[in-house]
Amino acid sequence: xxxxLYEKLGGDAAVNAAVDIFYRKVLADDRINSFFEGIDMxxxxxKQKAFLTMAFGGPHNYTGKDxxxxxxxxxxxxxxxxxxxAVMENLGATLKELNVPDDLIAQAAAIAESTRNDVxxx
Amino acid sequence: MQKIxxxxxxxxxxxxxxxxDVLVRNDIPIPHSCRSGVCHSCLVKAVKGRPSxxxxxxxxxxxxxxxxxxxxxxxxxxxxxxxIADESVxxxxxxxxxxxxxLSEAIxxxxxxxxxxxxxxxxxxxxxxxxxxQIRSYSIASIPSDDFIEFHIQRMQEGVVSTWLxxxxxxxEHLKVSEPVxxxxxxxxxxxxxxxxxxTGSGLAPLYGIVSDALQQGHSGEIYxxxxxxxxxxxxxxxxxxxxxxxxxNFTYTACISDGSIIENTKPGRASQIALTEHPALKNWKVxxxxxxxxxxxxxxxxxxxxxxxxxxxxxAFVPAS
Numbered sequence: 001x002x003x004x005l006y007e008k009l010g011g012d013a014a015v016n017a018a019v020d021i022f023y024r025k026v027l028a029d030d031r032i033n034s035f036f037e038g039i040d041m042x043x044x045x046x047k048q049k050a051f052l053t054m055a056f057g058g059p060h061n062y063t064g065k066d067x068x069x070x071x072x073x074x075x076x077x078x079x080x081x082x083x084x085x086a087v088m089e090n091l092g093a094t095l096k097e098l099n100v101p102d103d104l105i106a107q108a109a110a111i112a113e114s115t116r117n118d119v120x121x122x
Numbered sequence: 123m124q125k126i127x128x129x130x131x132x133x134x135x136x137x138x139x140x141x142x143d144v145l146v147r148n149d150i151p152i153p154h155s156c157r158s159g160v161c162h163s164c165l166v167k168a169v170k171g172r173p174s175x176x177x178x179x180x181x182x183x184x185x186x187x188x189x190x191x192x193x194x195x196x197x198x199x200x201x202x203x204x205x206i207a208d209e210s211v212x213x214x215x216x217x218x219x220x221x222x223x224x225l226s227e228a229i230x231x232x233x234x235x236x237x238x239x240x241x242x243x244x245x246x247x248x249x250x251x252x253x254x255x256q257i258r259s260y261s262i263a264s265i266p267s268d269d270f271i272e273f274h275i276q277r278m279q280e281g282v283v284s285t286w287l288x289x290x291x292x293x294x295e296h297l298k299v300s301e302p303v304x305x306x307x308x309x310x311x312x313x314x315x316x317x318x319x320x321x322t323g324s325g326l327a328p329l330y331g332i333v334s335d336a337l338q339q340g341h342s343g344e345i346y347x348x349x350x351x352x353x354x355x356x357x358x359x360x361x362x363x364x365x366x367x368x369x370x371x372n373f374t375y376t377a378c379i380s381d382g383s384i385i386e387n388t389k390p391g392r393a394s395q396i397a398l399t400e401h402p403a404l405k406n407w408k409v410x411x412x413x414x415x416x417x418x419x420x421x422x423x424x425x426x427x428x429x430x431x432x433x434x435x436x437x438x439a440f441v442p443a444s
Contacts, residue, residue: 012159012179020431027427041422045432059158 005057005107009100015052022094023048031086035074055091055112067118075121084116124198127170128205135198141166141177142193145204152206157194164193171202182433184243184305214251214298215240219291220270225358228277229324230288231263233270234297242266242302244331245410247438248273249300252283253290261328261412261438262302265335271299274327274358276440304328306410306436308336312343316407319347320397320421325413326359328438332410337370345370346401350378350393350413354385376400394421398428405429408436415439 010017023045027033036044054060071079091112095105123135126144133144142164145152154164159179173191181190190207217234225231240248244265249257250273258281264272277288291297306328308317317336319329326349333347351357354377363375364387378393379385389396394417401407409425411418418439425435 023432024427027423038419041419041426041432041435 005104005111006053006059008104009056009108011058012053014098015049015056015058018052018056018094018098019045019049021097022052022090025090025094026087029086029090032083035077035079035083051112052091054115055108057107057111062115064115064118067115068121071119072121079120081116081120084119088112125201126198127201127203138197140194141191141196141198141202141204145193152193154194159192159195165190165207166193167191167205167207169203169205171198171200173202174199182305183309183311184307184436187243187309188305214249214300217271217297217299219293219295219297222291222293225274226356228356229358230275230277232273232275232287232291233264234273234299235270236299240271240299240302242271243307244335245307245328245436245438246302246304247328248302250283250287251298251300253286254282256282257300258283259303261304261324261331263327263330265331265338267338272327272331274324276324304438306332306412306438308332308339308341310336310339310341312408313339313341314343316344317341317346317410318397318401318404318407318425319345319410320350320394320413321348321411322350322393322413322417323356323440325349325411325438325440328412329410330359330363333366333373337366337373342372345373346376346397347374348376348378348393348397350380350396352379352381354379354383354388357388360387392417394424397421398424401428403429406431406434408434410436412438413440415441 027036050060054062088109092105092109095108125132125134126141128145128150133148135144142152142154142157152164168189168191173189174196177191177196178186215236215238217236219232220235221233223231242262244262247259247261249259251257260273260275262271263274264270275284275287278284319332321329329347333345336345349357357377357379360377367373367375376396377388378391378396379388380392382390384390404425407430409430411421418437422435422437426432
């Protein structure tokens, strides 16, 4: 059996390394950080980890409905494509910083991209 | 094959079964979800035996240290007695009040001696069972080598347990305390690392314990403690901490007063803001934050953005009981 994307990226250890970098980029990004005001750091970090695990092709139990329900309150606050694009950009930059090869970055980005309509409630 | 125990019952493990598999197969209701070590909902504790290394991957060091592990990731390598995370801390021990002292208008120091030795880490907390069986959590300000356990009780308006501990209970009287809980403590895994500790009010209690513990364990990196309050009167233990700073060149203590007054040997402003202004780059630091919940959350975020890794940020938010 060939290695999965998750295994190629380095599995759980890689996700742990990525969470710190990715979440710091997101919180520092003025285009999107207002959506994270006043949130509980630990809970949010766990969510970021679950998101990255999914984007890495790892084991997760997100459904389209979870994505919809989980972001509905943010859509009401104006969450739109430009914000989703910003998150995608931070994801790509995180993986680049971790020296992930471009073809694997593209695969992870495609998985994350597949959630766009659910996240934006369309 | 190994055996595991849970709530007094023993179970035989089949080939390649995890602790979660065995419990679920035996109809033990145990929270779980992803079965992949991601969601952490099956977090349990080994009361006896050693969990596998794989089952502690991704856990905070402090949790791993207390033998917490993920049931879905643990194929037992020896006999393990399993307890649900909260349940293992439900055991209460008898204790006697051995001293009481008022530290400030709102804070009373209470020292107790327990009938059984409690194996705790400085900075953890105990649940005190008070009057009318009410339970409240109080951080430990002493270190394990002390022959007492010390708490700093903040008197809350209409707080059933805090007013009882502050005003009513007398030396020689008894109370019950739980096993130690909490992940906010000094690990001693990297003695060269710089430590930043920020606390407000009685949030000093766990931080005082952590600083004492780190110094006793020979921590060689810099240690910075910022204690904040509104007025000078609320900044208790100044003399003790200033003396400690005199004794240990790597320990720096800063009292922060936020009501605008300028007082010798203190800094004006909020502890968290002063701390982060003086230490704007926290990569490879360990950060401990205790006290007011919104201060704790804001400060954790700021410390993270200043470069501290998530696994190096420890906190205790003092959430008032409702």
